[in-house]
Amino acid sequence: MENKSSYPIGVFDSGIGGLTVVKSLIQLLPNENIVYFGDTARVPYGPKSNAVVREYTRDDVNILLQHNVKMIVVACNTVSAVALDVVMQMSSIPVIGMIAPGAEFALKNSSSKQIGIIGTVATIQSKAYENTLLQLDSSVNCFAKACPLFVSLAEEGMFNHLATELIAKEYLTPLLQQKIDTLILGCTHYPLLKDAILKVTQGAVKLIDSGEAAALKVKEVLQQNNLLNENKDSPLLQLFVSDAPEKISKLCEQFLGRKPGAIRQIHI
Amino acid sequence: MENKSSYPIGVFDSGIGGLTVVKSLIQLLPNENIVYFGDTARVPYGPKSNAVVREYTRDDVNILLQHNVKMIVVACNTVSAVALDVVMQMSSIPVIGMIAPGAEFALKNSSSKQIGIIGTVATIQSKAYENTLLQLDSSVNCFAKACPLFVSLAEEGMFNHLATELIAKEYLTPLLQQKIDTLILGCTHYPLLKDAILKVTQGAVKLIDSGEAAALKVKEVLQQNNLLNENKDSPLLQLFVSDAPEKISKLCEQFLGRKPGAIRQIHI
Numbered sequence: 001m002e003n004k005s006s007y008p009i010g011v012f013d014s015g016i017g018g019l020t021v022v023k024s025l026i027q028l029l030p031n032e033n034i035v036y037f038g039d040t041a042r043v044p045y046g047p048k049s050n051a052v053v054r055e056y057t058r059d060d061v062n063i064l065l066q067h068n069v070k071m072i073v074v075a076c077n078t079v080s081a082v083a084l085d086v087v088m089q090m091s092s093i094p095v096i097g098m099i100a101p102g103a104e105f106a107l108k109n110s111s112s113k114q115i116g117i118i119g120t121v122a123t124i125q126s127k128a129y130e131n132t133l134l135q136l137d138s139s140v141n142c143f144a145k146a147c148p149l150f151v152s153l154a155e156e157g158m159f160n161h162l163a164t165e166l167i168a169k170e171y172l173t174p175l176l177q178q179k180i181d182t183l184i185l186g187c188t189h190y191p192l193l194k195d196a197i198l199k200v201t202q203g204a205v206k207l208i209d210s211g212e213a214a215a216l217k218v219k220e221v222l223q224q225n226n227l228l229n230e231n232k233d234s235p236l237l238q239l240f241v242s243d244a245p246e247k248i249s250k251l252c253e254q255f256l257g258r259k260p261g262a263i264r265q266i267h268i
Numbered sequence: 269m270e271n272k273s274s275y276p277i278g279v280f281d282s283g284i285g286g287l288t289v290v291k292s293l294i295q296l297l298p299n300e301n302i303v304y305f306g307d308t309a310r311v312p313y314g315p316k317s318n319a320v321v322r323e324y325t326r327d328d329v330n331i332l333l334q335h336n337v338k339m340i341v342v343a344c345n346t347v348s349a350v351a352l353d354v355v356m357q358m359s360s361i362p363v364i365g366m367i368a369p370g371a372e373f374a375l376k377n378s379s380s381k382q383i384g385i386i387g388t389v390a391t392i393q394s395k396a397y398e399n400t401l402l403q404l405d406s407s408v409n410c411f412a413k414a415c416p417l418f419v420s421l422a423e424e425g426m427f428n429h430l431a432t433e434l435i436a437k438e439y440l441t442p443l444l445q446q447k448i449d450t451l452i453l454g455c456t457h458y459p460l461l462k463d464a465i466l467k468v469t470q471g472a473v474k475l476i477d478s479g480e481a482a483a484l485k486v487k488e489v490l491q492q493n494n495l496l497n498e499n500k501d502s503p504l505l506q507l508f509v510s511d512a513p514e515k516i517s518k519l520c521e522q523f524l525g526r527k528p529g530a531i532r533q534i535h536i
Contacts, residue, residue: 040315047511048511049511052511149421152419152420158435162434166434170431244316
């Protein structure tokens with residue numbers, strides 16, 4: 001049987017937020033080749049109907065499959081919430097979404113079982129994290145809050161601005177009043193705002209980065225399937241977007257935590 | 269010759285921000301029938317390439333033309349900046365964009381000829397307002413600043429929040445230091461933040477609402493073409509979007525300043 005371990009991991013998102021997941025993957029699995037596709041022509045998916053998100057998801061997965069990926073990471077909470085089955089039906093390779101790993105990791109870290117969830121309006125309205133948490137442990141109490149401004153604040157680089165803290169305080173106070181001990185950052189943009197969030201939660205709450213949780217799950221699944229890449233020779237990170245690669249290179253650097261290299265455009 | 273004065277004015281935008289322009293139109297021209305199309309399936313246009321914006325613009329205009337509009341108002345700064353010629357080439361009816369009316373109105377109001385311009389990253393990078401102002405009066409000094417967070421703050425309804433003031437102060441201080449006496453609100457979302465902006469500018473600066481300026485121009489052009497609707501019987505406002513009308517009705521109310529009535533979906 002052909003050994004596919006050197007094949008890349010495919011990662012996709014509606015835009016470039018998913019690069020925080022790539023950052024976590026690279027930290028945990030530095031030997032892996034990665035192909036990333038960001039659908040920057042049609043971002044954001046959150047406000048779109050489920051039918052449209054499922055249609056776009058098919059296009060995104062087809063692009064990754066053309067690159068012979070050995071696994072797919074859905075680095076987009078919206079797609080993970082409403083179209084994970086679409087991704088799974090399109091091939092036989094393993095698929096990891098954002099919701100289940102984040103929910104499992106939160107449960108492991110919570111002792112009070114009072115768990116907060118923040119995300120975009122679409123993710124929170126989908127109740128995807130809540131439903132998954134309750135399936136895993138019916139004694140959990142979930143407290144969810146949409147934080148629509150966090151994406152823009154992250155993209156503006158206002159990581160430590162007083163305005164960001166004020167907005168974080170407004171969003172998070174209702175959750176803190178519920179005495180949560182764990183908070184799921186249910187959006188790939190939010191890890192960039194960790195400092196401002198920590199100032200508001202003041203160490204009382206364990207933050208769950210759903211990208212980090214997904215990376216742990218990726219490692220586990222690659223091991224189970226004997227697909228870990230043992231070749232240490234300069235692993236390749238290939239970045240593709242569906243529109244305007246020249247406009248997003250600086251933002252990509254912030255999300256990825258390093259210079260992104262060439263970003264190529266794929267027309268869809 | 270057929271009298272087209274009872275035909276509707278067609279208005280379109282990448283999303284629902286253009287409803288602030290509709291609000292201005294209704295205030296100034298209460299007898300007019302209006303058809304609005306918001307391309308909510310593909311919003312925002314700003315980060316997209318010019319080729320994509322021009323392609324989407326064709327779709328939007330075709331939808332309005334199917335409704336027998338007597339005139340088209342491009343209630344979107346991005347389309348006005350990069351695809352106004354596309355709109356004009358598609359029919360012989362009058363077309364009003366956002367840039368020229370806003371620039372002309374700013375010039376009328378400025379005595380120092382120090383004019384500030386704020387808008388999305390795309391609008392500011394296009395230099396559309398600057399170029400138009402300089403064509404109209406080469407002695408003008410323009411000072412432009414992109415305010416990417418303003419759209420999200422407006423959509424979050426944080427009109428009078430301290431965080432909004434802090435962010436407005438950060439964005440506007442460099443312009444105020446240039447002693448501007450006039451500020452063009454070059455984005456259809458920004459009129460919702462007028463109060464916060466006024467707190468920062470403290471009466472020293474005349475704010476130019478580009479939607480109000482466009483409405484004045486619409487009235488002028490309708491008069492010139494003998495197209496003003498004199499029939500005062502309950503004018504019709506028809507709203508169409510390309511995705512998820514159920515998700516945006518509350519937001520539409522904020523932008524329009526009144527209940528929007530039925531919002532219908534058109535698949536594109």
